[in-house]
Amino acid sequence: MTMSNRASSSSARANALPRYREIYASLREKIVSGEWPAGHRLPSEHELARTFGCARMTISKALGTLADQRLVTRRRRAGTTVNMPRPQESVLEIHDIEAEIVAAGVSYAYESLARQIRRANGSDANTLGVASATPVLALTGLHLAGGRPHALEERLINLQAVPEARSERFHGISPGRWLLQRIPWTEAEHQIGALNADAAVARWLAIRPHTACLTIERNTWRDAQRITHVRLIYPCDQHRLVARFRYRPL
Amino acid sequence: MTMSNRASSSSARANALPRYREIYASLREKIVSGEWPAGHRLPSEHELARTFGCARMTISKALGTLADQRLVTRRRRAGTTVNMPRPQESVLEIHDIEAEIVAAGVSYAYESLARQIRRANGSDANTLGVASATPVLALTGLHLAGGRPHALEERLINLQAVPEARSERFHGISPGRWLLQRIPWTEAEHQIGALNADAAVARWLAIRPHTACLTIERNTWRDAQRITHVRLIYPCDQHRLVARFRYRPL
């Protein structure tokens, strides 16, 4: 099956875009411009292959990309239909605090405030999602940016999943970074909320009591096993989260 | 080029997984288990095709999926290498408030508090990202869940992008939903923060002044054009955001 390859590789050398991307862009344009409104059924792969002058698989790849991005839905025999009122989902990047502070050009430090190994009590078992009496490591610490309090961290680590943590003292290195470097995780869940700082929190963070704070709770798993639970408390004027909707990397 | 199709379609009819997904799962397992640590180079496509007994393109699709999920990086000649310390990015679904409230089994209403058409002043131009004196629609309103205040909304709409909004009164329907149904957007950015309710906010939301609130600011674009900016203020005890790390839909 010898074949002269696609025209673009020899003739139109200027545009570096692969053919399926061109086709993708062309179809996407019709959708976002509103020319093909929600519910519209696009031509079949065969038909598109004829009009674009390429193999069906190339069309399939372009349509597949649109489907990955939730711009269209594809069903056998039913065809490909436009999917307009897009679900509002954004990609929220939750950075390592140290990296974030250093990136801002400020010195970073982690100060350990409390450390205890215990068998999980009811509350621990609940927040960490492990059986009661499972050995856990409970940590409280402060993230400092430029020597000033930046965030308060309350963490539980499942020692069954991370036995190496038992002997670690977390001097200098934050538990988050320590864990990240050691154990790969497969799932994570974040909950973001707000709270009024109570007296203890306000003291550690050097803010006035009752100041609004942003809280981020994170649970991480490796496949089915819970690894750690952490709650971070940021004074409202020191932190914002940015989430950006992003097409999946084309 | 006549060929008996893959074995799984005739012999192993039990497992519904396509071949490339099986291969994907098998490779992913090696990575998340740590057998192939970060930096490890996996076998070439040709080699994998031989070991798995399939065409190179099937392997390519499996590896492509891994690459889409950022588990590996692929470069010509350099091969495919494991990409372990995964960037912490989560998918945050920011729902339409109405849908969210109705889903919780509570009645929903939107109450308009203020509405003004004006030429963008300095502050408007800044938050909406348009030129000064561009016509904008400024709205303030309250989202009610079960008759009680749920969230306060402050919105600016670029009338150049959405001229139909000029004559809309937003009775019953919330501006967010109205916009979502009408104009497709291509980019969105969210900023999440916390604040202490001031007197006015506290009154509208029927909470005590100084209560911590979660704020979500959203900017939406259609390609390069700004469509709207909105700030939603939720009392801290009434709302949490949940972001889940998710592999991109396989």
Add this chain to the structure above:
DNA sequence: ATTACAATTTTGCCTAGTCAAAAAAGAAGG
């Protein structure tokens, strides 16, 4: 030793087909 060039490997993208499964549309029967 360093630089420049050539060879080789590996992925990226493509073609032109096949077989299979899903679902819609049409036909037939009650």
Add this chain to the structure above:
DNA sequence: CCTTCTTTTTTGACTAGGCAAAATTGTAAT
């Protein structure tokens, strides 16, 4: 009219190749 069976369209998954581009590796010349 409604149900059931059959046909047909359309996507899903795959094969077995091919050429091109990128990056590494090896080689030769300065």
